[in-house]
Amino acid sequence: MADASPRTDISTDDTDEKNERFDRGKSTAMVAYDSSDRSKDKTDQKTLRRLAQNREAARKSRLRKKAYVQQLESSRLKLTQLEQELQRARQQGIFISSSGDQAHSAGGNGAMTFDVEYARWLEEQNRQINELRSAVTAHAGDGELRIIVDGIMAHYDEIFRLKSNAAKNDVFHLLSGMWKTPAERCFMWLGGFRPSELLKLLVNQLEPLTEQQLTGIGNLQQSSQQAEDALSQGMEALQQSLAETLCSGSLGSSGSSGNVANYMGQMAMAMGKLGTLDGFIRQADNLRQQTLQQMNRLLTTRQSARALLAIHDYFSRLRALSSLWLARPRE
Known part of the structure; x- marks a missing residue:
């Protein structure tokens, strides 16, 4: 029984050391995981920003195209109106x-x-x-x-x-x-x-x-x-x-x-x-x-x-x- 006590102490020390190494490894893994998450989050944010920019550019392009088409249609209507006015002017003898x-x-x-x-x-x-x-x-x-x-x-x-x-x-x-x-x-x-x-x-x-x-x-x-x-x-x-x-x-x-x-x-x-x-x-x-x-x-x-x-x-x-x-x- 006197011999068993020191062995028990040694076993306890080994267990503590293993636990400590495990904790350090776990901590390192958590740090690496957090770093990976942050990197992934940054990448996702850049992708989201790029997609948002693309959507905004596409929206502005559609608006410009719509405005251009509207201006063309407005010009066509004005030309038609002028032609009608000119036709009435001819009938009335005025310009x-x-x-x-x-x-x-x-x-x-x-x-x-x-x-x-x-x-x-x-x-x-x-x-x-x-x-x-x-x-x-x-x-x-x-x-x-x-x-x-x-x-x-x-x-x-x-x-x-x-x-x-x-x-x-x-x-x-x-x-x-x-x-x-x-x-x-x-x-x-x-x-x-x-x-x-x-x-x-x-x-x-x-x-x-x-x-x-x-x-x-x-x-x-x-x-x-x-x-x-x-x-x-x-x-x-x-x-x-x-x-x-x-x-x-x-x-x-x-x-x-x-x-x-x-x-x-x-x-x-x-x-x-x-x-x-x-x-x-x-x-x-x-x-x-x-x-x-x-x-x-x-x-x-x-x-x-x-x-x-x-x-x-x-x-x-x-x-x-x-x-x-x-x-x-x-x-």
Whole structure:
């Protein structure tokens, strides 16, 4: 019994040591587990934040898209309303401005009269083009196509006549292009399109062309470019001459009788030079008209039909681009 007591103490010490090691191991495991939990929690939080950010970005994107669609729809409704107002104005013999708050007698303002006439001309052109498109789609004969093509060519002659009359009343209105959409105005040259640029667009749309047709269109494009350059140089010379006329004498001097006389003389000379502006418009429109007519002679009836459709589609897309630009979201 005396020998058993020390062994019992040793056994108790071993047990305590084992318990202590177990507790330390358990504590270490708990620390590792807590660390793993915290790391997992951080990862989950980052994932949740990322998902929340993605949801928020998607929500904002949907809102922007919805606002854009609403603006497009609003613009379409406004255009429809303006067309209805314009139609009522035609019936009443007046022109209603785009702001809707002014009404003027059509005979009392040359620019507004032309705007009404141009809108009517454009409406008729759309009808003729739809007729031509239907005929081409239905594979109509050359005889039927020729009648429609000749009608559209005659309709182009009508717009050049209208512009010639309008230039006598308000040449600056035609030059500014305010009767066109913003995108169309970017490509305007002397109150209309550049014939040489239009021919470039058409060549790729009318393939295949014969060698004779390619040569003829190439020569027509070159001659149109030369005529455009000559008219552009003439306009630049006119602008330079006007600037020199207006700057002659002393600017900002007192209004003595001599200065008033000089001023009136300068204005008279400037007015005389401005009187040549409508001539530039007529020459540019004459070039456009001749280019269309010569193009029509160079092409077959079916090619002419395709060319007229391509021209109309090009300007229609410019007008559509203007509508989209004006209705774009603004943040």
